Amino acid sequence: MVSNIMLTLAFLVGVAAVYYLVPRRFRQWLLLLASMLFYVSAGPWMLVLSGGSALWSFYAGAKIEQAETKEKKKVWLWAGILPILGVLFVYKYFNFFVGSVAALLALAGLGGSAPVLSLAVPMGISYYTFKMISFLADIYLGKRGAERGLEGCGAYLTYILFFPQILSGPIERSEHFIEQLHEGPTYHAELFSVGLQRIVLGLFKKIVIANRLAGYVDAVFGAPESYPGLACVMAAFFYSFQLYCDFSGYSDIAIGMANVLGIDSGQNFDCPYFSRGIKEFWSRWHISLSGWLKDYIYIPLGGNRVSPVRHRLNVLATFLVSGLWHGANWSFVIWGGMHGLWNIISTKKEESVPLARRVLETLITFCGVTLAWVFFRAESFGKALGFLTHAVTCFSLSYVDIQNSILPFTGDNTCAAYFLTACGFLFLLFLYERGQVYGKKEKREGMVLSSAWLAVMLVSVVLFGVFGASGFLYANF
Structure with a gap:
């Protein structure tokens, strides 16, 4: 069950x-x-x-x-x-x-x-x-x-x-x-209502998007040499979305279930792929884990109340623990080390900057996070390097390679429709989260979804949900 x-x-x-x-x-x-x-x-x-x-x-x-x-x-x-x-x-x-x-x-x-x-x-x-x-x-x-x-x-x-x-x-x-x-x-009517909405949001992320991307990601990561370099690039980005929708989807469902039972729970994700830098990313991604590591690893080590060198070592050690917590594999440790080093060299972002710069910083952060996810997803450090090497050396935008890069979705002529459907739902999620980050806050306190978004996501789950897929990814970590 x-x-x-x-x-x-x-x-x-x-x-x-x-x-x-x-x-x-x-x-x-x-x-x-x-x-x-x-x-x-x-x-x-x-x-x-x-x-x-x-x-x-x-x-x-x-x-x-x-x-x-x-x-x-x-x-x-x-x-x-x-x-x-x-x-x-x-x-x-x-x-x-x-x-x-x-x-x-x-x-x-x-x-x-x-x-x-x-x-x-x-x-x-x-x-x-x-x-x-x-x-x-x-x-x-x-x-x-x-x-x-x-x-x-x-x-x-x-x-x-x-x-x-x-x-x-x-x-x-x-x-x-x-x-x-x-x-x-x-029983709190408002909390109960918020819980149901969070469950719908989580189902949309998990069943409509994450499960839809899972087959493609598994196929390409399982045998990258069988596909063009473009397919590896696509699989890396699709895995970023799959992992986010899978894990944040679970968090939404879990928090929503608690709300239905009258228990208030804290936020665990806050639109992390809209982050302009790696520090902001970790303030938005897996918030409960980030807070735990800060309070029980980083601060006991001395936090930033030590010398600059010791402070950097504290940051690196905290992220190495994060990597090892996720799994008993050197690829997880390397993933944690990459994020630790990135946090060490990153600087605080200016608040008032032109829109073009904000977009560029967001794209750079997302691409960097995606690169690190390859090590997180690969079975070993060697396979991660092989995957990235194949993506770079065999990359092409020829018509044939584009065709073969979309094929892993279904393996037949329906792959293009499946690919466009997946992209369409990702675009819907982008619009929703963009509204959460940059739009006006809801006047009705406690609202998670507007009536329109609630209807769209409910219909999407019922008509386009991919049921019967594997369990939640983070249950393995």
């Missing part, structure tokens, strides 16, 4: 129908039960693992608060964090680490085979691990108190396992989420 968006929405409808019938004081427990059932659908052992980690961090949080000295608090902080990181390492990074060490030893002439663990990565482990760490760190820093008693434990488990956000976030902060549970989620 967890990989099927329509079944997930059907599950939401069932939960919401019961949710608003029970008294407010029981709704937290209903959410916990629903989240546990949702998680069990991916495998009962996964619930045992995530639930066990959550209970340990809940206990460690109480011990941190009870500790009388700073030293004892720090001991319990690491006692809470290290086992959680250990589980993450075993399931997600052990094979990568051991394989990298074996490769280094082989270069030194010390051969030997590396042990390999055949373990399925638990659903959402990267997301709930970061939630647990921030919870413990905030208690240690005095930003919040520990949760206590049965009710506090239930609220914390609900926060960790909350089913709309377990697959791909957002990485909600504990104090904001748990406070709403303690107050007792209630």
Whole structure:
């Protein structure tokens, strides 16, 4: 069920129908039960693992608060964090680490085979691990108190396992989420309406655009040498749109589902491809992750309150952690390093500049981000280089190459229509987001979509949605 968006929405409808019938004081427990059932659908052992980690961090949080000295608090902080990181390492990074060490030893002439663990990565482990760490760190820093008693434990488990956000976030902060549970989620007509609109927006991005581009991107990235260089260039840009629509689409759906259940969630994307520079891009892309990395990696390292050299190293280290968080592969680390170096050398953009300059800066930023996405998408650093090399050396705008570059959409004579349809929907999204960035703000507070946009996106989902495609991309990270 967890990989099927329509079944997930059907599950939401069932939960919401019961949710608003029970008294407010029981709704937290209903959410916990629903989240546990949702998680069990991916495998009962996964619930045992995530639930066990959550209970340990809940206990460690109480011990941190009870500790009388700073030293004892720090001991319990690491006692809470290290086992959680250990589980993450075993399931997600052990094979990568051991394989990298074996490769280094082989270069030194010390051969030997590396042990390999055949373990399925638990659903959402990267997301709930970061939630647990921030919870413990905030208690240690005095930003919040520990949760206590049965009710506090239930609220914390609900926060960790909350089913709309377990697959791909957002990485909600504990104090904001748990406070709403303690107050007792209630029905808010405006929030409910906003939630439904966000779900429609997310479905439009995911089902109409991302799923439509997925086949083309997979075909070209899977065998770039079989297509013209132009196809590789197109696949790189289409992947930028696919990844954005897939992940921001999921975020919209997850936030919308929470809104339907009376829980307010923060924004996770803010039209990032309209950014004029890389710093602005990261203030608009995966906002919950960017904020987490800033608060729990960048600032503890010293932030910008250190020497210029140390500051640059802090920025680079933060982005390397971001890359490694996304996946156990050197291509992710290189992707993070590219963004880190770009942030180091970038300068603050002037506010009042001519339109032509704004457009140029936006295009340069988008092209740079797209280049980095190639390393993010490729299976290895070598394949990313091969992909880019083929795109440059075999690039041509001949009629035959243009034909063959559109062909991967369907593999037959319908490819041109499919290509134009995809471009048409991308243009619709461009118009919508341009209005969000540069248009007048809605007078009605809380509105996400105007009536016209709501109608267009609903019709597009029903008539042009590509259903039955693979799950969300970021669920793999």
